[in-house]
Amino acid sequence: MQLSTTKRQRERHLPPNNTKNNATTSNSSAHACSYSSNNNSSVSSITKLYSSRVPLLLLLVLLLACSSHGYNIDLPSYVTHVREPNTMFGFSIALHKGASGYAQSNSLIVGAPKFDTSSYQQGVVEAGAVFKCGMSDGDCNLVKFDSSGNHRNTYGDVIERKSYQWLGATVSTSRDNDLIVACAPRYVFHTMTPNKSLRYDPVGTCFTSRNLTHFNEVSPCRTNNWGYHRQGSCQAGFSAAASTRGDRLYIGAPGSWYWQGQTYSYDVTRPENQVYSTAESSSQDDDSYLGYSMTTGNFNDDRFEDIAIGMPRGAGLLGKVVVNHWNMTNIFNFTGHQIGEYFGYALAACDVDGNGLDDLIIGAPMYSEPGNVEGKYDVGRV
Template structure:
């Protein structure tokens, strides 16, 4: 059996309902896993040990739930051999500290191309927005925690980068909040360092999910991308 280092010319494959060999199947059931597979030979794949832990907490009082979390549903790499690799579990559930509510906040793990170090990144346990450099982990910006009415607003369900603020040298970030604005939806515009300078709330229809998806396009020919919702 080949090791991860021995598999060259490989492709990363997510199996969101797979069973990780690094977790106890009686505790974490079908939490998902990620494989590195050799592309020039059949059936040579190895699971990547992004997460070797079971549910966090104590017996009878868990703090999270990894069963059915769909780990591997999202994969992203820098394209470089030694660059960062990100694998995410969008249905990962976190319990509030008083254990009276469960939030499907999602979580991600970041590794290097050699897969010899792994770090979890799961800031979304509050209704806020975070920006993280994968090259420099200390370089992180975040918004303040949202107010109680913003709970379950799906903030961050969609994001896009572009030049949204006139005169701004650096690209900003547009963030969708499809259940915000009293379930009518809205879009938040941030500068590159996550200063919220404008919100778009044109929808008057409850349940319209305004902000569910975002894209950016050059609409005036200035070679800069603007947001569309």
């Protein structure tokens, strides 16, 4: 049931805000650790977003759409990578170009979000992992983006839960640089208040690296804005994208503000610089999932790279894609045409028609053909 505006504002302790698709800014120093919300909301939000995942065939369709010519796969020369069972190895993949730029430095970054990390993370199980795979069979090496166990506060209380956080559920790389991003959208942050009352928040977290030896953590929702009515259930890292030059990181957080969703923009080269983010909207955008998917590209011919963000339950369930500048100011939007088609579930960008501009490819996997009398539903379309 939709909460009334009065009740929502009273619960949030915030004044009414009817601003829609505006951008807000904050300093990176403001993103301090939060002291978070209740346990029930964390369980429901964790399952809420992932229950709507559909088969990865759509991703293959989007990748193939980036080629305007037919081709044959070299079957005698294919490469196979296999890891431990039940780790969900291959849940996410991204091509990585090494710093040298030569073909021999290229590799494949593969996520295994249920990989058991208990051998190198004390007190943590199945935190998930990321692998760097080469161009020969079985040439996959574990990359330890995070080797530490759960951290504690000054009172000695555990303040986070890394077990089952799904590190590797999202991986992304820059096109022309060596930046790698790996995210754990089910990472839980919590703390004990002085009266020992536990609060849990599935805020999510991401890690970046260039040389796969030094790693930086970015967790934009680990703030004092606890609770699902604010940013406590944001699940940052559900989607992520890196700019072509590798100087900017975008993180999707579809669980912020009653699952309206939110997107962050970071300067990777200078983390101390201003952090940009989308603002909270009115209650009509609750459960819209802004940040469910994203991709970068130059979509308006201004020589600057933009960010396209999926909002598959937005616009009254028609689905919506928001295209913003790097500083999260809006350029234009696209809206789906059929209720429930999940328009914006998956996004890709490439120059399909060869005119020198990036084309935006949008997936709607739950689309059904009107007038279909054969009982075929959710056929999907791109």
